[in-house]
Every structure is written in C-alpha cells, then in structure tokens.
Amino acid sequence: MSLLSVDNLSTHYPGAAGTVRAVDGVSLEIAEGETVALVGESGCGKSTLGKSLMRLVTPSSGRVHFQGRDVTAMSSKELQSIRRSVQMIFQDPFASLNPRQTIRTILTAPLAVHGVSGRKRREEIAAQMVEHVGLPADALDRFPHEFSGGQRQRIGIARALILQPQLVICDEPVSALDLSIQAQILNLLVEMKTELSLSYLFISHDLSVVRYFADRVLVMYLGRIVESAATSDLWRGAKHPYTQALLAAVPDPSRRKQAAPITGDLPSPHNPPAGCRFHIRCPLATGICRTEDPIFRQLAGGHAVACHHAQ
Amino acid sequence: MNKLGTYAAETIDLEPPARAETARPATNPAAQPAAQPRWTHIHAPDVRASAVRSTAWRGLRREFKVFLSNPNALFGVAFLLVVALSALLASVIYPSDPMEMVARPFLWPGQNVTYPLGTDSMGRDVLAGILHGARISLTVGIAATLLGLSAGILIGATAGYFGGIVDDILVKFIEIFQTIPSFVLLVVLVAIAQPTTGTVTVAIATVSWPTVARLTRAEFRAIREKDYVLAARSLGFGHARIIFREILPNALPPLIVTSSVMVASAILMESALSFMGLGDPNRISWGSMIGAGRDVIRTAWYLTALPGLAIVFTVLALNLIGDGLNDALNPRFSEER
Amino acid sequence: MAALLDVRDLSVRFPSAEPVKGVSFTANPGEMLAIVGESGSGKSLTALALMGLLPRQARAGGQISFDGRDLLSLRERDLRRIRGRDIAMIFQEPMTSLNPVLTIGDQIVEVLRIHEDLSRRHARARAIELLELVSIPEPARRIDDYPHQLSGGMRQRVMIAIAVACNPKLLIADEATTALDVTIQAQVLQLLDNLRVKLNMAVILITHDLGIVAQWADRVVVMYAGRKIEEGFPGPVFDTPYHPYTRGLLAASPRLKADYHYSDGPLSEIPGSIISASGERGCSFRPRCPVARPACAFAVPELLSVSAERQVACPYVPIPSEVAHVASVGR
Numbered sequence: 011m012s013l014l015s016v017d018n019l020s021t022h023y024p025g026a027a028g029t030v031r032a033v034d035g036v037s038l039e040i041a042e043g044e045t046v047a048l049v050g051e052s053g054c055g056k057s058t059l060g061k062s063l064m065r066l067v068t069p070s071s072g073r074v075h076f077q078g079r080d081v082t083a084m085s086s087k088e089l090q091s092i093r094r095s096v097q098m099i100f101q102d103p104f105a106s107l108n109p110r111q112t113i114r115t116i117l118t119a120p121l122a123v124h125g126v127s128g129r130k131r132r133e134e135i136a137a138q139m140v141e142h143v144g145l146p147a148d149a150l151d152r153f154p155h156e157f158s159g160g161q162r163q164r165i166g167i168a169r170a171l172i173l174q175p176q177l178v179i180c181d182e183p184v185s186a187l188d189l190s191i192q193a194q195i196l197n198l199l200v201e202m203k204t205e206l207s208l209s210y211l212f213i214s215h216d217l218s219v220v221r222y223f224a225d226r227v228l229v230m231y232l233g234r235i236v237e238s239a240a241t242s243d244l245w246r247g248a249k250h251p252y253t254q255a256l257l258a259a260v261p262d263p264s265r266r267k268q269a270a271p272i273t274g275d276l277p278s279p280h281n282p283p284a285g286c287r288f289h290i291r292c293p294l295a296t297g298i299c300r301t302e303d304p305i306f307r308q309l310a311g312g313h314a315v316a317c318h319h320a321q
Numbered sequence: 322m323n324k325l326g327t328y329a330a331e332t333i334d335l336e337p338p339a340r341a342e343t344a345r346p347a348t349n350p351a352a353q354p355a356a357q358p359r360w361t362h363i364h365a366p367d368v369r370a371s372a373v374r375s376t377a378w379r380g381l382r383r384e385f386k387v388f389l390s391n392p393n394a395l396f397g398v399a400f401l402l403v404v405a406l407s408a409l410l411a412s413v414i415y416p417s418d419p420m421e422m423v424a425r426p427f428l429w430p431g432q433n434v435t436y437p438l439g440t441d442s443m444g445r446d447v448l449a450g451i452l453h454g455a456r457i458s459l460t461v462g463i464a465a466t467l468l469g470l471s472a473g474i475l476i477g478a479t480a481g482y483f484g485g486i487v488d489d490i491l492v493k494f495i496e497i498f499q500t501i502p503s504f505v506l507l508v509v510l511v512a513i514a515q516p517t518t519g520t521v522t523v524a525i526a527t528v529s530w531p532t533v534a535r536l537t538r539a540e541f542r543a544i545r546e547k548d549y550v551l552a553a554r555s556l557g558f559g560h561a562r563i564i565f566r567e568i569l570p571n572a573l574p575p576l577i578v579t580s581s582v583m584v585a586s587a588i589l590m591e592s593a594l595s596f597m598g599l600g601d602p603n604r605i606s607w608g609s610m611i612g613a614g615r616d617v618i619r620t621a622w623y624l625t626a627l628p629g630l631a632i633v634f635t636v637l638a639l640n641l642i643g644d645g646l647n648d649a650l651n652p653r654f655s656e657e658r
Numbered sequence: 659m660a661a662l663l664d665v666r667d668l669s670v671r672f673p674s675a676e677p678v679k680g681v682s683f684t685a686n687p688g689e690m691l692a693i694v695g696e697s698g699s700g701k702s703l704t705a706l707a708l709m710g711l712l713p714r715q716a717r718a719g720g721q722i723s724f725d726g727r728d729l730l731s732l733r734e735r736d737l738r739r740i741r742g743r744d745i746a747m748i749f750q751e752p753m754t755s756l757n758p759v760l761t762i763g764d765q766i767v768e769v770l771r772i773h774e775d776l777s778r779r780h781a782r783a784r785a786i787e788l789l790e791l792v793s794i795p796e797p798a799r800r801i802d803d804y805p806h807q808l809s810g811g812m813r814q815r816v817m818i819a820i821a822v823a824c825n826p827k828l829l830i831a832d833e834a835t836t837a838l839d840v841t842i843q844a845q846v847l848q849l850l851d852n853l854r855v856k857l858n859m860a861v862i863l864i865t866h867d868l869g870i871v872a873q874w875a876d877r878v879v880v881m882y883a884g885r886k887i888e889e890g891f892p893g894p895v896f897d898t899p900y901h902p903y904t905r906g907l908l909a910a911s912p913r914l915k916a917d918y919h920y921s922d923g924p925l926s927e928i929p930g931s932i933i934s935a936s937g938e939r940g941c942s943f944r945p946r947c948p949v950a951r952p953a954c955a956f957a958v959p960e961l962l963s964v965s966a967e968r969q970v971a972c973p974y975v976p977i978p979s980e981v982a983h984v985a986s987v988g989r
Contacts, residue, residue: 045920051839051840051841051842052810052839061551064555066551066554066555089557090557093555093556093557094557097555097556098551098552098555100548100551100552101548102548105547105548105549106548106549106552107549108549108553108567108570108571109571110570110571111566111570119553119556119558119562119566120556120557120558123556123557123558123559123562124557158931158932158933159697160931161931166552169552169556173556188696188697188866188931188932189696189866189868189907189910189911190696190906190907190910190927190928190931191931192910193910193911193912193925193926193927193928194927194928194929196912196920196925197924197925197927200920200924215839215840216840217840218869218911218912219912221912221916221917221918221919222912222918222919222920222925223912223920241919242919245917255841256840256841258844259840259841259843259844260840260869261843261844261847261867261869261870261872261873261874262869262872262873263869263872263873263892263896265873266873266874267851267873267874268848269844269845269847269848269873270844272841273845275809275811275812275842276809276811276839276841276842278809
C-alpha cells in the first residue's frame with residue numbers, strides 16, 4: 011500500500027474571467043521512503059496540487075488517500091490526526107515565519123497543539139530540533155528577522171519535522187535561495203530523509219535540482235500530469251514533447267549560443283485548449299491532438315505519458 | 322599527488338578538475354571532527370547570529386528607538402503626561418467640587434493669585450475646572466477608545482478571517498453604522514439614554530468602532546494569505562489560536578496608530594456634546610466650560626480660550642504621538658509582514 | 659578595438675557599508691559579458707552605478723569610462739541624454755518595470771520621442787517595428803495593449819524593445835530572466851543574443867545562474883562581497899576554476915554536474931553564508947574557504963593575471979607554466 015494515493019483530483023477556483031481549473035484530474039502515488047518531484051512552469055497548478063493534498067485548499071472533486079484513509083472526506087477533527095503525518099515546507103523563507111514570534115514559540119506551538127504536555131519537554135524537543143537542522147542553540151530566543159534566508163529555511167524545515175511526519179510536501183524550498191545555500195539545504199533535506207524515514211513530494215520548476223534530488227519525476231502542464239518516470243529514465247529519454255522542450259530549455263553549456271526554445275507563451279489555466287492541452291505549442295501536433303485529450307497511459311518500465319504519439 | 326607552485330610561494334596539491342566531487346567535500350580541517358560532517362556551516366559562524374543580545378526588549382527595540390528619537394512624539398508624550406497628571410492630581414490640588422462658586426465672577430487670569438486662571442460667570446475657579454475637566458476628557462477618551470477597539474477588532478477580525486457569508490453579513494452591519502452620520506447618531510444615543518459619563522463613553526464607542534472594524538478586516542484579509550498563516554493551518558492550529566496568536570500581533574501596528582487618533586476624536590466628540598449641554602450635567606468638562614463661556618465671549622473670552630487651548634494641545638499631542646507611532650511601526654512593518 | 663566600457667576601481671559607499679569595493683572590468687562592442695554573483699556580491703549596485711541610478715545616500719568612486727567619457731563626472735543632465743539612448747537597462751521584474759497605466763505603445767513612443775526627433779506617427783511606426791523585432795505576435799494590434807494584458811515573457815520582450823529602441827551601444831540586463839519560466843527564459847536569452855549580433859551591442863548579463871553564463875556569455879566576471887574575484891572565458895573558468903569560491907560554486911551547482919544523484923553522495927557545500935564577509939579585514943571569503951591560511955586574514959588578496967584573459971584574486975592558484983608541465987607529463 012502506498013503512503014499517498016491521489017485519484018483524479020481536481021481543484022477549481024472561481025476567477026474573474028471564469029473558472030480557473032488549477033488542478034484538473036491528477037492521479038499519482040507516493041510510496042514510503044520515496045522522493046517524488048513535481049515539475050512544471052508557472053500556472054501548471056503544482057503549488058495548488060500540493061495545498062490540495064493537505065486540504066489547505068478544498069479540492070473540487072477526486073480522492074486523496076493517506077495510509078489508506080480518505081483525506082478528502084474527513085471532518086476537521088479527523089483531519090487533525092493527519093496534520094501530524096503530512097507537513098509542508100514553504101518557498102519564501104522571509105514570509106513563512108511569523109515575524110512577531112521567537113523561534114522557540116514557532117517550534118513549541120505545534121507541539122502544544124498536538125498534545126505534547128509539559129513546557130520543559132516541548133522546549134527540549136525544540137532545542138534538539140534546532141541543533142538537528144544545524145543552527146546554534148541560542149537561535150531559540152531570536153526572531154526570524156535576525157536570520158539569513160538559508161537559516162530561516164532551516165527553521166522552516168525544523169518546524170515541518172518537529173511533529174515527526176511521514177510525508178513532507180516541499181513547495182519550491184530552495185528556489186528563493188542562493189546557489190551556495192541551496193546545496194546546504196538540499197543536503198540537509200537528504201539527511202533528514204534518511205534519519206527520519208521521510209517521503210517527499212518535491213515541487214520545483216528547477217529541473218537540475220530535481221535531477222539530483224528526486225527518485226521519480228512527474229511533469230505537470232496546465233493542471234494535468236503529462237509524464238511520469240524514474241529520474242534517470244526521464245533524462246535518458248523523455249517521451250512527452252513538453253518534457254523534451256523543458257529539458258532542452260535548461261541552459262546547457264554544450265550548446266553555446268543556441269537555445270532550442272519552444273514557441274508561444276504559457277497558456278493560462280482559465281481557458282485550456284480543446285483536445286490535448288499542449289497541442290498549440292507542440293511540434294508533433296496532428297489532427298487527433300486538436301480534438302482528443304490523450305489519456306495517461308503506462309509504457310514500459312514504470313514510465314507513463316499522456317500523449318497520442320509517444321511510445 | 323603532484324604539488325604545484327603557486328603565486329603565494331606555497332605549494333598546493335594538484336586537484337582534479339572541479340567536476341563532480343563524489344567524495345565528501347574538502348572541509349576545513351580545523352573545524353568539527355569528521356564524525357559530524359553535516360555541520361559544515363559551523364566553521365563559518367554567521368556574524369549576525371554570533372552576537373548574542375539577550376535583552377527581552379530585543380523584539381521591539383528598534384521601534385522604541387525610532388519613536389523616542391522623534392522630538393514631536395516626545396513632546397506629545399510629555400504633554401499627555403502633564404494632562405494625565407492633572408487628571409490624577411485634580412482632587413488633591415482642588416479637593417472641593419469645581420462647580421462650586423468660590424469667588425467673585427469674571428476675575429481675569431492673573432488678577433488674583435489664588436485663582437491663577439480667573440473665575441467664570443458664576444464665580445467658579447477656571448483652573449480647578451480645567452484640572453477636573455482633564456479627568457473627564459482622558460477617562461472618556463481612553464475608555465471609549467478601548468471599547469471601540471475591542472468591538473471593532475472582534476467584528477473586523479471575524480469578518481476578515483472567516484470570509485464568505487460571515488464576512489458579507491458583518492460588512493453589511495458595519496456599513497449600516499457607517500452610513501448614519503456619526504455625530505447625529507451620537508446625539509441621538511445620548512439623548513435617548515441618561516446623559517452620564519458612562520453613556521457618553523458608550524455612545525462614542527458605538528460611533529467609532531466601524532473604522533476599527535474596517536481596518537482590522539483589511540489587515541486580516543491580507544495576513545490570512547501569508548505563508549506563515551498557511552503553515553499554522555497545516556500544523557493543525559485552531560481558529561482561535563490563529564486569530565489571536567498568529568494574525569492579530571501582526572495586525573496591531575496600524576491599529577495602534579489609529580488608536581491614538583481615536584482618543585483625540587473621542588475627546589473632541591465629548592467636548593462637542595458637553596458644549597451643547599448634552600454631556601453629564603454633574604461634571605465639569607472642557608466642553609461644558611466652553612459652552613458656558615459662549616455668551617460672554619466678547620468680554621470674557623478667556624473663559625472660552627483657556628479650555629479651548631487645553632483641548633487643542635491635548636489633541637495635538639495625541640496626533641503627534643500617532644505620527645510618531647506610525648513612523649516607528651510602519652517601515653519595519655512593511656518589510657516584515 | 660578599444661573597449662567600449664572601461665570600469666576602473668569602481669566603488670559604491672553607503673554611510674554604513676561599502677557594498678562594492680573597487681571593481682574593474684571592460685566590455686567590448688558586440689560582446690556578452692556576464693557578471694555572476696550571489697546576493698550580497700554587489701553586482702546589481704555595480705549595474706546601477708553604470709547607469710547613474712544609485713540611491714541618494716550612495717557615493718560612487720573610481721572611474722567609468724564609456725565611449726571615452728567618464729560617466730561618474732557627468733552632470734545629471736548629461737547622464738539623462740546617455741540613459742536610454744547609449745546605455746539601456748532591463749530589470750528583473752517585468753510586472754513592475756512597466757507603467758501599468760500606459761499602453762506599451764505609449765511607453766516605447768515616449769522613449770523614442772525623448773531621444774530622437776520623431777513625429778508621433780513615425781515614432782508609432784518605429785514602435786511597431788520594434789515589437790516585431792522582439793517577436794511580439796500581431797504587433798500592430800498589440801501596440802495598444804496595457805501591460806497587464808500581456809504575459810510575463812511578453813512584458814520582458816516589451817522592456818527589451820524599449821531598451822533597444824534607440825540602438826544603444828550597451829545593454830545591461832539585471833537578472834532579466836530570473837523571474838521567467840525556463841522555456842520563456844530560453845526564448846528571451848536567444849532574443850537578447852540575436853539583438854546583440856544585429857545591433858552590435860555590448861550586453862552585460864547580470865545573473866546568478868551559471869548555466870546561462872556557460873551557454874551564452876563571451877566572458878565572465880565573478881563577484882563576491884563587493885569585489886571581483888575571478889574573470890575569464892567561460893570555458894576555462896568553468897573547467898578549471900581557480901578561486902576557491904568559484905570552485906565551490908561550480909561544485910555546488912547541480913546544473914553543471916549532470917548525472918549526479920543524491921544516492922551518489924551529497925552536493926558540495928560552501929559552508930556559512932555571505933554574512934560572514936562583513937568585518938573581514940583580509941579576504942572576504944576567508945571564513946568559508948576550505949584552503950584558507952592564516953595570512954588570508956590580514957590582507958585583501960590582489961588580482962593576479964594568470965594569463966592574458968584570466969584574472970584571480972587569490973594567491974593560492976597554480977602557476978600556469980607548472981600546470982602545463984604537469985599536464986604534459988600526464989597525471
């Protein structure tokens with residue numbers, strides 16, 4: 011049984027210009043101890059998907075099962091128990107910590123809410139956690155503004171891990187950090203994964219980071235998953251034209267002065283094109299692509315694609 | 322390993338090209354022992370983090386400093402303290418009822434040393450009146466503001482946090498109060514109830530809470546979308562905890578600034594009511610003194626001017642404090658929120 | 659070819675800090691120079707100094723020689739004639755760099771009419787040409803759109819159109835593609851390169867993305883804590899970085915370490931952060947440097963010219979003649 015299983019999840023928002031179909035029929039699975047990456051560009055819905063899994067936004071349809079239990083149908087009381095098991099790390103280290111709270115408060119409050127009694131005990135756990143993520147012990151008395159971006163992200167990680175979850179959803183955790191700090195945080199995440207037996211859903215737009223960090227990659231476009239494969243398989247041979255374009259667009263030192271850009275802009279999730287959502291920008295588009303939405307089908311070796319032309 | 326000469330006249334080991342260090346990265350040998358390789362950051366202690374300042378005020382230190390370095394704000398605080406002192410010491414200095422007739426009427430200020438600010442048309446001591454009046458002004462001002470703030474924050478926070486239909490209903494409720502002209506409502510409320518200091522206070526609070534509610538609602542709507550609130554929700558915090566511990570402390574700065582101005586308006590409203598004779602008839606207040614001196618303004622203008630100046634300066638002091646608070650709280654606030 | 663831009667010992671001082679401490683570099687016509695650095699390196703302030711757009715409390719020192727004139731000695735009035743016409747700049751956030759209440763056509767026409775004596779009709783025609791140059795589809799129709807009606811990539815192209823409207827000799831792109839998605843980024847970079855060739859413009863690309871530098875730049879300058887610490891052609895700098903910071907940066911970059919997975923091992927880190935550089939009397943990188951010596955704490959290392967195009971600010975760099983000798987002998 012997989013740790014997390016998502017079945018045809020959709021999250022639609024009412025928008026000014028019609029319904030925004032941010033997530034439109036996504037199915038995926040995360041096994042225990044696995045790091046699954048969710049990649050895509052802006053507007054693909056990856057952030058909304060992450061929040062929908064945790065019910066921070068309410069999904070419009072579909073099911074999410076965590077350890078066999080149906081999260082989408084839970085009452086708020088039942089949801090509380092899930093909160094211990096699924097946590098989130100946010101992108102912006104400057105906005106994800108309450109500026110008016112000390113680190114001690116930020117770390118002990120979740121413990122208090124989830125019934126860890128005794129102030130001393132909570133402070134002990136917080137102190138351990140702070141050291142675990144590589145911050146000095148006197149960090150507990152400080153305020154977030156006294157820390158650098160990388161350190162704040164460490165605090166965010168500490169907060170996410172202090173309840174000892176099983177699954178951590180990382181929403182672009184290193185995108186806002188400098189390159190030299192990214193490496194520190196990624197290494198920390200890998201260490202924590204082994205130490206605490208975690209699974210990650212790693213949401214990112216940076217393919218190079220994903221290549222290092224993930225076991226399996228899901229590629230999202232306009233609210234749908236268009237390709238799913240093990241990391242090495244994806245880089246060895248991506249099957250979906252969008253994935254291929256994405257990989258080709260990553261700056262490549264060996265292709266001096268020559269981009270291989272795909273034409274056209276990112277479409278908006280207000281009005282997804284008919285048929286295959288990618289057909290307007292796709293070099294392989296044919297008649298069937300304009301009319302029929304391709305289904306997500308399994309190919310050999312755990313590789314799955316939503317494209318009429320892929321084999 | 323081959324050694325190479327360097328410009329620094331030292332040799333270094335020839336390293337393979339920087340591509341892919343598959344072994345552990347070179348760490349400073351003088352730092353942590355190899356047993357704890359993960360803490361490689363420790364040999365570069367952050368300057369910020371290494372300066373330990375354990376003052377409890379660290380959290381608000383900067384705001385205090387900015388506020389205290391503002392001469393206008395300091396003047397405002399000083400004057401307000403004088404007013405507060407007068408209010409407190411009024412009964413000590415002038416233990417008898419200031420509405421008692423004590424001397425010849427229409428004594429000018431300075432004419433008689435026992436009555437430094439003169440007497441009014443009924444022979445009442447003006448200075449005693451001003452000192453006792455300070456009490457009414459401050460009491461009503463502060464109490465009405467506190468009441469208005471409490472009601473406004475509660476309603477605004479609920480509307481801003483929950484959104485949806487709760488928000489729609491509460492906003493309509495706020496709008497009803499805002500569309501009725503505030504002074505007219507004030508007069509009507511005081512006229513219906515018995516005019517005492519208490520009813521005046523409640524009436525003023527009733528008229529001033531809608532602004533607070535709107536402000537609070539706007540703040541809550543903005544802060545509700547912040548990542549740290551999302552994090553609190555994802556950690557399973559309940560609504561009450563999120564409203565009071567996560568959002569409200571961050572929503573306070575504009576409210577604090579507004580509150581000083583609210584005290585000023587409350588004092589003005591109370592004075593206006595008393596001027597028209599709608600205030601507590603058993604208490605002397607700055608407004609009632611101005612009202613009493615209205616008929617003789619051409620001859621004994623000091624009866625109007627002196628309490629009038631008291632009001633002007635108190636309101637000015639409060640506004641200066643408000644500006645000072647704004648300067649102190651807002652710049653950091655806008656980067657930190 | 660004489661250098662179009664010759665920056666000598668540029669420094670930017672604030673009352674409480676000196677974020678740029680004596681930076682020198684050159685830019686030639688038709689060349690793409692990349693200035694690489696992380697936050698706190700001073701690269702953006704360097705760009706603003708070139709344009710004369712530093713904040714009021716900042717004081718610039720040194721010399722910026724552009725086309726024979728020292729920009730730092732010019733009056734604001736003369737600088738205004740150069741800005742937008744001879745030197746142009748594009749910024750990171752396409753959302754906020756365009757005026758939301760003017761159509762994009764108005765904004766391009768505005769620049770044209772300030773610097774060139776064109777009638778309104780001619781300016782509008784030229785604006786449509788420019789939109790076509792930057793590959794905006796249906797330019798004659800879109801010229802009357804407002805910025806909010808365009809996507810981020812489109813807005814960035816409009817900004818580029820405004821910047822190249824008067825055929826500038828130098829274009830400064832300050833993290834111009836950082837906020838863009840990777841497929842749009844590729845388009846914009848290709849566009850910038852095409853314009854560079856077409857207009858024989860010098861382009862200074864300020865970025866923190868080493869991949870972009872490796873793919874597009876002709877020369878690269880690496881900055882750390884307000885100083886230039888390495889310079890050279892991208893190929894050699896990335897193949898054999900000399901400065902420990904450059905080495906650390908390349909090692910930490912997953913982009914340039916293809917085929918490396920977390921199951922193979924950790925990423926090389928540069929420990930600590932840029933904050934450790936403040937207050938350092940000697941080399942600013944010393945607190946984070948894996949090969950630091952006691953001497954590094956006392957004197958700021960000078961820039962050494964390792965070869966004709968290569969400079970490093972670190973004495974613990976192998977002397978090239980010895981490297982060549984060892985390489986020929988075989989390691």
